[in-house]
Amino acid sequence: MLLQTVVSVLLLRSLLIKLYINSSILFSPMNNKPYLFLLLLCFVWLLQSCTTNPIFKIDTLRESDDSMYCNKTFGKDVNTIKNLNEFWFQTGKMDTGTVDNSPLVKAGIISIDKKRNILYLKNTHTINDTTIEVYTNNIFIVTLSYTQKENEYNEIFYIGDLIIDNTKQKEDYKIEGIDCRL
Secondary structure (H helix, E strand, O other), rough: OOHHHHHHHHHHHHHHHHHHHHHHHOOOOOHHHHHHHHHHHHHHHHHHOOOOOOOOOOOOOOOOOOOOOEEEEEEHHHHHHHHHHHEEEEEEEEEOOOOOOOOOOOEEEEOOOOOOEEEEEEEEEEEEEEEEEEOOOOEEEEEEEEEEEEEOOOOOOEEEEEEEEEEOEEEEEEEEEEEOOO
């Protein structure tokens, strides 16, 4: 991406110089048409190189992992979670299955590029009314920050941000969440 931007800038510069030289000798739109076309093409290529395409895509989940004892579910909005059972990130406790009677560990599940990722809670803290939880595995760092709210029916829900980082790129999603139903 950086190489494409550098090449585009250099091509644009050389085309502008050629266009300037040709127009100062004899300004004729007919003589400059190929340069104008190439200039426009380089400009479009430069614009394309400056746009960022996500390196990864978060997927919608519809069911919890069998080994997860769900605590909270986060997604696009509360209605989507409740009515369509669609969510992006789920937190809770997980049986690692390593040893009989091993303690449950706090974890989260997210699906990115059609692959389910289990992340373990690294740390959690609260600042004012906002809870911040950081989950990690060997690929991603997911930072979940949310504030508890109450709707007109006295139902508790959460609103906040989900930041996914894989050291190459960060993606930030606005989220809403609910406590898991039993």
